[in-house]
Amino acid sequence: MADFGEILRAIGDFGLFQKTILIAIWIPCFLLSLTFASILFVESDPERHCNTDWILGAGPNLTEEEQLNLTVPREPDGSLSRCLMYAPVNWTLDSIRQYGLNHTTACRDGWVYDQTLYQATIVTDFDLVCDEANMVAVAQTVLMAGILTGSLLFGPLGESFGRRRTTQIPVLFLFIFMLTTGLCPNYYLYLASQFGVGVGYGGFRINCIVLTTEWIGITKRSLGSCGSQFFGAFGQAFLAVLIFFIRHWRLAQFVMAAPMGLVAVYIWFIPESARWLLDRGRTEEAKELILKAAAINRRTVPQSLFEKIAVNKTVEKGGIRVLIRSPVLRKRFLILTLPWFALNLSYFCLTFNVGKFGLDIFLTQLLFGLTEIPAHLLCFWLLELAGRKLSLMSTVLVGGLLCLCILAVPAGNAVGVTVLAIMGRILMNWAGSVCNVYIQELFPTSSRQTATGLGGIATRVAGLLAPPLNLLAVYHYSIPIVVFSSLTLVGGSLAFLLPETQGRELVDSTAQAEVQRNIAVMKTRADPNMPEQTSSRSTKL
Structure with a gap:
């Protein structure tokens, strides 16, 4: 039998074929950041x-x-x-x-x-002021509830219906509901449309990273996550520019929907994951895609390699039951989920407070996006230099400490608060990229999508809780900061219990994951300084 890593090396593990897929996925990742436009720029209570x-x-x-x-x-x-x-x-x-x-x-x-700052926002169109002022936080919560639902719906479906379909359908959700959001005549229809946007957002983010990861070799694997976050940072910066020049929220929705319409057309031509097809026993379809990838990469696939592929492969059942029954997978999932939850809670609490740091809201948002761009470039470099575990621990712990330091800044020092918030947000976003890479490598193909989906659900629950957590600031401004900063410190510390996965081939079954773990434990007991095996040749298809 041939492992998929051997197949990738033969056809080119980062050639034109993989780069085309990445670009096709990164463009909607850029547009995803713009989905927050209608609710992000309404925090300032207009005169x-x-x-x-x-x-x-x-x-x-x-x-x-x-x-x-x-x-x-x-x-x-x-x-x-x-x-x-x-x-x-x-x-x-x-x-x-x-x-x-x-x-x-x-x-x-x-x-x-007063229309000095904005021509129209959901606050002015739907009169979300005075007794209705908390409805802005409700809109934020509904969007995050939609993202949670999208993660819950499309995450597990990726195991049964493939990575391709569950990446394509969410794009249609995004396009349709971006349009309807701009047409909503009242607040309640606006909430329904924002929920639909959230469903598309959650479904696409989970599946697109898995799809790109499974087509890329070891040395460039983290690009699937870091690259999508990198383009998302560009989207964050462009969001400030967009709203600065288009200060009517309905017009902004239509401007955002236009490029998403183009994505909704070409997204139907992206390929399925050959790794998933082989895992499901659909060998002939996988062979066709492998030959296509080799042709685009200008490589020739040896016939001997095809002869090693299992024609009658036993399909391993995946899903939630596998994660619960396997002690190794269960432990990994629970340990990784806590810091992932905590960093997203911190990230969204800071994001939804963009208009409350004291500086110009456009400048703050622009800085949020621009400062994340070099951070994601550093993320790719640090992942390859320091590995996954150290990268996760350092970014989450330092980010949590920076957020906690906001409490030490004197009241009214807008510059100091903004600087700490931006630095904390950068590190949280950075850590999110690490988690997206880590979860792909910790779990086998048979349950990778389920683990990613459930992990994504935990992060969306964090986003769902961020607006109500921010509301606790009416009792004391420090409450939200203390809560999300403390959780990140605890989660970052627990990440020490996770295994290092840098340089390893992706495993395809639960048994392989457990064997890999046992080998690592035995090597550590025999000689703690002995390096772990970087390639799993025993990984079978």
Whole structure:
């Protein structure tokens, strides 16, 4: 029998075929960052006042300043109230001026919003202010719930229906619901569309990384994850530029949907994972793809290699049961999931607070994206230099400490808070790339997609909890920071228990994963300084 690593070396483990797949996957990864546009730039509460045009019936020639002075009460600091107005009365203008208005009420006829920063946002279109201000956090939570659902739905389906289909269908979700989001006439339909966008986001992110990883050889394997994160960072930076020039959220949705429509066309031509096809016993289909890849890479596949491929391979059942029953896989999954959950909780708490750090929101978002670009280049280099375990521990622990240090910055120091937030967010994103690589290498082909899907669910639960966790800041600003920073420190420490996977071939069965673990343990007991085997020649298809 031939292992798939041997096949990749024969056909080219990082040739034109693999590079084409990567580019096809990286483009939508760039666009995924833009899905946060409609909710990310609504954190700043716009200047506003109640609509008091009722008084124009008594005094049609009133200036705006006179109208507001007569109809809107003042706050203790002298500013106009943003949520209260004087109740309308059926008086003449002279009587109103002589006696004044004293009875206040909530805004009855909506609000008048200042359009200096934005022409329109979901806050101004759906009046998510005053008593409805928490609805912004609800919108964020619904999007994250959609991402969680997408991970839960498309993750396990990748084991049964393949990596290709479960990468293509989420792209259609993204395109359709990006369009409908911009057309929503009310807040509740907006929530439904954002949920659909989230489903597509969650499904695509999980499956695209697995698909690219299974086609790439050992030396460039981490590109599948690091490259997608790298393009995502470009998307984060472009997001600030997009909203700076297009300050109407509906128009921004249509601009984002257009390139996603092109992706929805070409994504149907990406190939299936030959590793998955062989694992499912679909040998002839796998051979066709292997020959196609070899032709594109200008390689010739030796006939002797094809003769080694198992024609009647016994298909190993994967899924959640395998992860639960295997003590090795179960331990690996639980240990990796905690830091992955914690770093995503930190990342999204910082992301959803982009407008609250004290600096210009466009500048902050631009810095968020631009500073992540070199971080992902360093991530690929560090993964190959220091390995997976040390990379994960260092990024999560240092990132958690930086977030915790925000509490030591004096109140009002916007620059200090922003710098620490950006550095912490960079390291959390960096650690996320490491986790995406790590989980591909820790689990066999028969359950790799399930492990990735369940791990993705844990990260989406973190995103789901981020908005309500941020709301706890009304009791004390330090509560969210203490919670997510502490969890990252605990998760980063537990990562010490994971095995190193750098330089190993991907395993295809649970038995191989357990044998590999036992060999590593015996070698460590016999000679702790002995290097682990870098290629698993015993890996069978």
